[in-house]
Amino acid sequence: MARSYNPEEIETKWQAVWAREKTFYVANPTLQDMQKGKAGGATYILEMFPYPSGSAHMGHVKNYTMGDVIARFRRHQGRLVLHPMGYDAFGLNSENVAIQTGEHPAVFTERAIATINRQLRRLGVAIDWDREVVTCRPEYYKWTQWLFLQFYKKGLAFRKEAPVNWCPSCQTVLANEQVIQGTCERCSTEVDAKKLEQWFFRITDYAERLLEDFNKLENWPERVITMQRNWIGRSTGSDVIFRLAAKGAEHGSSAPATADSAVSAAGGVADPLDPLAGTEITVFTTRPDTLFGATFFVMAPEHPLVEEMVCGTETEEDCRRYIRQAMGASYIERSNAEKEKTGVFTGRYVENPINGALIPIYIADYVMMDYGTGAIMAVPAHDERDFDFALKFNLPVIEVISSPEEFKNPDGSMKEAYVGDGLLVNSSHFNGLPKTEAIRQVTEWLKEQGKADFAVNYKLRDWLLSRQRYWGAPIPIIYCEKCGQVAVPEKDLPILLPDITDYQPKGKSPLAAAEHFMNTTCPTCGGPATRDPDTMDTFVDSSWYFLRYASARRDDVAFEKAAVDYWLPVDQYIGGVEHAILHLMYSRFFCKVLYDLGLVGFEEPFKNLFTQGMIHYKGAKMSKSKGNVVNPDEHVAKYGADSLRSYILFIGPAESDVEWQDKGIEGVYRFINRVWRVSCEAIEAGWLATPAGATQGTLGPLPEEAELTAAEKALLVKTHQTIEKVTADIGERFHFNTALAAIMELNNEIVAARGGDDGGPAATSSGRRVLAEAVETLIRLLEPFTPHMCAELWEMMGRKSIWDAPWPEVDSRFLSLETVEMAVQVNGKVRDRLMISKDAAAADVIAAAKALPGVVKYVEGKTVVKEIVVPGKLVNVVVK
């Protein structure tokens, strides 16, 4: 009587063994060996670490199981695998809990960590827990602060006053990347624009390298690269210098209506009555070729020159009113491209450097201060937004790129903006040039006169890293009345986060009220000084945790260079696509800075990236608020970790969103039970025992091929085909669902070959040997998915640790049968089937095919025009 499958018992037994024996512990090689490089097959498998907000959810189960399958698979392939885990433990969730309950965020966080840790161990994930990192503990954030100081010394961390995104609900500023369509990434509250002095990382200095180094990545999803590329938003064009005309200058010159006829005006002449006259205002444009079509000029309401410029003009009051209104508008109102254009004439003019024409300056909120220079030349004929504006304010539209008829009215005027290619017209000596050539020549011509230059612009903004919140790493900067802004000396790190009682943010960090924290002495002069009350964005913590794993317990360095250079870059990183920009771009930036500082020897942290899909339930993303959460613990309790792990990967492709089906896991559970039963039977029957004379822990040599019956040969072929498929599915394609399907097929064949429960047909010794081969392979292929059951079966076989067992190898002799079945088509439709030797010559295959009754019927009386043979698969006879 075979033992019944009891996952609870088996799984807790093996989890205890793994914990006790530290099975998954991986020591760093000696310094000497590490310095020899990654030669020893060192492989770093990493999943994005969890944010401990309570307990693990199905998304975590999927993420960590996937990583575990790959880690175990690589291990069996003989690699030295690093597979660590940690917790992204600072952050707003715990702090908001603290505000509600008064409980210290550290207490809440440590409890959540303990829960998730227990869950991960209960899932049987092969993690080296000796390398665990927790970002909210001083031994970790000491080094976050230390890294901040390295950035600071390099001028890459700096303070500036700038318009920033403020979330009124979270009571803190946010980075651009944390604003999703004008709302806070965390709480979806609409953000306000506020002008504040804040800390930034100079990520814009790295924009070019962040783009270039995409080519250093081996295998990243194209869409993630595209998202980052769009976010960085590089565009090439020119900076063109316009000069502010003196008040009233426009009356002395011709109107700027026709470009070619314009004459140079008095724009550049200093005017004692108007100190601003002649001021240079630079614009960035991707279309310098359309400069002759610039009929007006627009500045953002926030532009620093605007206030002064409108002073004393007739429209001063209108301008001030408009600016007030524009600044008061919400981000969403402001950025709605659909809304009608608004703006106001400033009463002033600028001189177009290409022809000296004076064109009116408007203030309009469709020009943004945070892109380019906050001022644009407006070319209504060839820009849709400028066209809308010109229409509304009745400004001239001059065609300067020959436009197709459908863009024009019958009288030749522009009906809508034409942004496509064409030849220049109305553009003086540039007439006739094609667009791209004109872009170059116009810029060069102006450059010679010092009025323009080629320029590159990015959408990417510097990373705003300070937060007016409590639960984060304090910024290690001190403000002294005498010495100003002073970096905390490294020997004084960490700056410990003090305990406080009132976590409520009040527009500034709760730390600002903690006097014993705030009041300190200046490390330079010893005089009274105050600390920075802000904490760091949690994305700073997560931008380097993957480095810390390499030498997690070192307390004298953030990470050991030899160790990071040995293990990194990460060979396989796995996580949700929601981090496509935020975490993944910040980490890439950090890595490049650390490379420049000589702290790491590589410029990209993650060589291969896999982004998993989400698990939906009842048609929607699982969430507490929708009440459609499926609890992993319940399924572990009911079916065992092995079943849950397998099912979560079996549902569908790992990279796509999939729907959880309540009955689905039962099917996988049944499958696992069948594997258990068939394996136990084979083991108890002694088929899997090591025969006398064979190497310990092996099945001994296979019988000669000639001794095998057709059925035995078929099972052997199925076994090796399955090895081939599963190896490729796990190792190359991440198709865990089809890997499992293939293993299920093998199991089905074993069940069929073995016969019924009462004895079965395994009558011959060669048959038993082939069955043993199949069962042993089944267990080994399944180990990454169901490690507990496989460990138990392995032990029952009398073998040593399956964790250390090698991955099964394909024997190419057994990848196909001698005789294959081929489909026979006539004109592309299957009409018969043919059993024939796999090595049969094409001519013989065709002859045999044409003799089949189902084929003769369709070929008779027709002319054969073509015959196609796909070896081992199909024949197509084309007739007329």
Place this chain on the structure above:
RNA sequence: GCCGGAGUGGCGGAAUGGCAGACGCAACGGUCUUAAACACCGUAGGGCUAUGCCCGUGCGGGUUCGAGUCCCGCCUCCGGCACCA
């Protein structure tokens, strides 16, 4: 608006240009059982004048001996960005 991705049975899904629907769920029939559960065996895209034939991978064209797969034009859904000059 721009840039990605996806549309295949009742459901989740499978298929280097080569037999569409592997594998699993649900369903149905049977064996076992006093009975049920479990387990096991079997049936299963649709249609028809059924030993056979026709139709079928969102829609319409095309390339090819052969298209779920490649090309062109649409439709729908999902994701990202969005007055980016």
